[in-house]
Amino acid sequence: MRLKAERKLELKSQLLSALALCTEKFLLSKTSEEMFKETYNIIGKVAHADHIYYYEKDFDTNTISQKYKWSKTENPNESIILQNFTEENLKEIIEKAENKKILNILTRQLDDTFFKNLLETHHIKSILILPLYVEDVFSGFIGFDDCHTEHKWSEEEIYIFQTLANNISSALERNRNQSKIIESEEKFKLITNNIPGTVYLSKFDTFSTKIFLNDQIFNLTGYSKAEFLEHNLSFISLIHPDDKKEVINSQLKNLQSGKALHNTYRIKRKSGEYIWIEEFGDVIKKGDEIEFIGGIYFDITNKKQTEDAIKAKQLAEAASKSKSDFLANMSHEIRTPLNGIIGFTDLLMKTELGEIQEKYMTTINQSAHSLLEIINDILDFSKIEAGKLDLFIDLYDIHKIVGQVFDLIVYESNLKKLDLKLHIAPDVPQYIWTDIVRLKQILINLLSNAVKFTNHGSITVDVVVLEKKEDDICVIRFSVTDTGIGILKQNKKKIFQAFSQEDSSTTRKFGGTGLGLTISNHLLALMESRLQLKSKIEKGSTFYFDLTLKTSAHNTNENYNTDFNHFNTKAVQIPASTHTAKLTFMIAEDNKVNMLLLKTIIKNLYPNVHIYECENGYEALKVFENVTPDLIFMDIQMPIMNGYETAVAIRNSINGQQVPIIAVTAGTEKEERNKCITSGMNDYIPKPIMKGSVEEILKKWLK
The missing domain is CATH 3.30.450.20 (PAS domain)
Incomplete structure (x- = not known):
């Protein structure tokens, strides 16, 4: 009896010592596999068990598998790892675990179940199972078995093994938490580094x-x-x-x-x-x-640079817009008195003047026209810089376009006794789709330069077809050849730069802004073309450009003759004698000089006419409420109400549908036309106001 007690005490002492060693291993082990390998070897030597194992629950598949096994003896058949048991397979263990109890039983005492057959297959006669819990949730178990005797483990042994199980649970929980921390850190590093x-x-x-x-x-x-x-x-x-x-x-x-x-x-x-x-x-x-x-x-360096570039661009655009607006306003202010000078000198030149007086008046008139051309050049250049110059394409007779340009240059060329030649090839189609104003502007500029820089000889305008394509598309070349002073090779590029001429002496000798070729080249760029040059000093120069244009052998545009008269206003019927006709006109014009000029021209044509004078659109609208004139001349830029707004208001009134409204505009024909049509005007006369244009428009609308 005494010997049995001593052996029991010795076993307890050995188990406690082993447990103490295992506790140290739990703290030092870095992995679960290392922990089980070292602790099971220590416990196994004193536990009177043939095998010790660790099973772990897989929460994803809800199965239980063997993760580690210790055996007292080396046996190849015992190296089999048992995997993927369901809770039903091990229901005896699960039922105990759910109640936080151990399973300490002899194999023969078990019911005939999967678990009993499993034990018998492995020759196990008795078994001790201790559930493991992590965060109070069953996560697996450790087990001890005896394959030789029916061993009932004592309460003291179970107590020590339970302590071992608790330590294992704590170690597993610690390891899992560390793994989660490491995994979290790795994820964090992966995220932050990407x-x-x-x-x-x-x-x-x-x-x-x-x-x-x-x-x-x-x-x-x-x-x-x-x-x-x-x-x-x-x-x-x-x-x-x-x-x-x-x-x-x-x-x-x-x-x-x-x-x-x-x-x-x-x-x-x-x-x-x-x-x-x-x-x-x-x-x-x-x-x-x-x-x-x-x-x-x-x-954000690139972003900041982009923002700075955008700000700089916005400032540049704002500056360009301010410059354009300033030039537009200034050009209007300068044009207004110029138009008066041109208009009145034109009237005065049609009166009886002495030879010297006529010479002086011609000089004044030509000087005013030159100044107006300079203003137009500067305004066009400003529009081009601001990207606000658009083309207005329509169908026109190419012979009339070139002929009109030719007629404008004949007087100047005759003064220098130059031979002016025009050649339009027979295969050039009669009608082309183009912006007539801009094409004429380019040709006039080239011809004016040719006359300016040619002292003797000839100037030739050639229009030829370079290529005929499908759908009536033709590549047409326009060229102006002179026998003038020519251009040095090193200056050929310079002359296309703004405000530049071949050299400073040229500017002093021949005058001009140096904008003409620049504007022409920009206009051609809008037409997908460019100016080209061939020149020899003292032999002459040829400026030419090629346009790809849609053409027609016939005038297919119903609006070719006039695309005004949007309201189909009929011409006013008047008696045969214009001098005895009693007509009523209204003039809406804020500039007194232009008002006087237009009145004077009308009075010369119709002495008995009655004219209502209005300084702005609002005043014109008030007069129209009480008077229905035979015809209205409408300035565009006026205070309070501009010409467009006034025309719209008149058209919307009871008596405003049939009265002809004639725009008086300083804008180019195409740019103003669409606005005039939209607001309800019938026709226009350009500034500077000339007697001939007023007479022509009145003949058209007073029949």
Whole structure:
């Protein structure tokens, strides 16, 4: 009896010693496999068991599998790892585990189930199962078996083994938590290293000491992580001196008021260059105290440069618009008195003048026209610069276009006794789709230059077809050849630059703004063409351009003769004698000179006419409520109500459908035409107001 007690005491002592050693191994083991290998070997030597094993539950598949097994003796047949048991297969263990109990039983005492057959297959006569719990959830079990005797484990043995099971549960929970932490850290590193920004975690101290940085810190600053984390390089020290104080004060203010950090500033890279960064951050508190600051830096240098470029572009566009608006307004202000000078000198030249008086008046008139051309050039150039010059395409007779241009240049060429020649090839189609105003402007400019720089000889205009394509598309070349002074090879590009002529002496000798060829080239660019030049000094020059145009052998445009008269207003019927006809006109014009000029021309044509004078559109509308004139002359730019608004209001009135409204405009024909049609006007006369154009329009609308 005494010997039995001593043996029992010795076993308990051995088990407790083994348990103490196992506890140390639990604390030091880095993995579960290492833990079981070392502890099971210690316990197995004193436990009087043939096998010790560890089974683990897979919560994804809800199965239980053997993860580790210790055997007292080496037997190849015992190396089989048992896997994927269902809870039904091991229901005896599961039922005990659900009630937080152990299973200590002889195999023969079990019911005839899967579990009993499993034990018998492996020659197990008795078994002890201790469930394991992680976070109070059954997660597996450890087991002891005896294959030689029917061993009933004592309460003391079970107590010690239960302590072992509890230690194993704690170790497993610790290992799983560590694995989760490591996995979480790896995920965090993976995420942070793939974010297109520099993630940081800083202490809340004077130097904002960094305790974590992702790999992007090197790309951002040129410094390695180690220089910040190990050598205490301060990120604050990199901030641009001009930005540092504002950034620090802003961040402290935000942190103290509980706001998130958001700052944009410059930092100095290791290379010495400054870059722009944008910082987002927030605090991590321990209780009420700020312990850490976490956030992210983004390199926004490219974005900042783009923003600066956009701002510069916007400023440039605004400046260009202001310049264009200024030039448009100034040109209107300059044109107005010029139009008066041109109009009245034109009237005066039609009276009986002495030879000297006529010469003086001709000089004044020509000077005014020259100044008007300069203003038009500057305004066109401004529009081109601002990208506001558009083409207005319509169908026109090419012979009439070139013929009209030719007629304008005949007088000047005759004064210099130049031989002016025009050649339009027979295969050139009669009608072309083009912007007549801009095409004439280009040709007039080229012909004017030819006359200006040619002292003797000839000037030839050639129009030929270079290529005929499908759908009536033709490539037509327009060329102007002179026998003038020619252009040096090194100056051929220079003459196409704004405000430039071949050299300064040319400017002094021949005059001009130097804008003509530049404007012509820009207009041709809108037509997908360009000016080209062939020239020899003292032999002459040929300027030419090729246009790809849609053509027609017939006039297919119903609006060719006139596309005004949107309201189908009929001409006013008047008596045969215009001098005795009693007509009523209304003139809406804010400029007194233009008003006087137009009145004078009309009175010369119709002495008995009654004219209502209105200084703005609003006044004209009030007069129209009480008077229905035979015809209205409408200026476009007027105070209070402009010409467009006034025309619309008149057309919307009871008596306003049939009265002819004639626009008086300083704008180019095509640019103004659409606006005039939309607002309800019937026709227009251009400024400067000339007696001939007024007479022609009145004959058309007073029949």
